[in-house]
Amino acid sequence: ENADGKYISPFHDIPLFASSKEDKEIPAKRSKMTGSEVLFNMIVEVPRWTNAKMEIATEEPLNPIKQDIKKGKLRYVANIFPHKGYIWNYGALPQTWEDPNHTDDITGCCGDNDPVDVCEIGSKVWLSDQILNGKTKAYCIFCTIYCYRPLHVSIFIRRGAAEAQKTIVVDLYIDDVKKHKPGYLEATADWFRLYKVPDDKPENHFAFNGEFKDKDFAVEIVKSTHEHWKALLHKKTDGGTINCTNVLVSGSPFCCSEEHARSIVQSVRKF
Numbered sequence: 001e002n003a004d005g006k007y008i009s010p011f012h013d014i015p016l017f018a019s020s021k022e023d024k025e026i027p028a029k030r031s032k033m034t035g036s037e038v039l040f041n042m043i044v045e046v047p048r049w050t051n052a053k054m055e056i057a058t059e060e061p062l063n064p065i066k067q068d069i070k071k072g073k074l075r076y077v078a079n080i081f082p083h084k085g086y087i088w089n090y091g092a093l094p095q096t097w098e099d100p101n102h103t104d105d106i107t108g109c110c111g112d113n114d115p116v117d118v119c120e121i122g123s124k125v126w127l128s129d130q131i132l133n134g135k136t137k138a139y140c141i142f143c144t145i146y147c148y149r150p151l152h153v154s155i156f157i158r159r160g161a162a163e164a165q166k167t168i169v170v171d172l173y174i175d176d177v178k179k180h181k182p183g184y185l186e187a188t189a190d191w192f193r194l195y196k197v198p199d200d201k202p203e204n205h206f207a208f209n210g211e212f213k214d215k216d217f218a219v220e221i222v223k224s225t226h227e228h229w230k231a232l233l234h235k236k237t238d239g240g241t242i243n244c245t246n247v248l249v250s251g252s253p254f255c256c257s258e259e260h261a262r263s264i265v266q267s268v269r270k271f
Helices: 174-180 184-194 215-233 258-269
Strands: 037-046 054-056 065-067 089-092 117-120 131-146 149-158
Touching (some): 149 184
Antiparallel strands (some): 037 131, 054 065, 131 149
């Protein structure tokens, strides 16, 4: 439910780029930029230090955030010493989609059929379902290869967070992360390498030889996945089982009325 009391999809109806106008103007008409800084909106799925695998349900109407289920059981990530649960606020960038029909030129792999994942590394613990409106900016990105599908994970920080205040007047790059959050990049790579091992699965492997790519590379990945999302929402590509029902995406054949969106939510609540 947004600020106007409308039921919306966190996947499709929240703009990727932060609006230069009021946040409630969706979709944003232009990006908020300061110099070469690009600010994004982020959806928090999993708060830091928690273990429940919460995620946007991409195949359900209006894409609610809910705990993933596998083989009839709720999914959790294991604690991997010395880490406790998710070591960042974990979430996704709205209006992005890693197209499984698109082969990445660099990795040679297809997309994982989900929005771009985000690790928000500021000090505050956010809540699940919380929207960080125009408060996140890209630092860098790395790519995990699992089952021949790339998982691009963007490393972000909330704009205005204490760690960013000292460098807010300049672009933030990998060296800034190393300076203000020492050890965080290494811990992130370690977590993604091992987090499936407790489930008797092999270690994950990384593209780019495990190297973190810089901010400019990250922004280009985000922009390209935004274009794939646009094609999905305007029926220019096959989304398979992805549910594209939305309320606010102008011109989308999947756009529904506010009344229909409310009926979707009410029908679920009956159960």
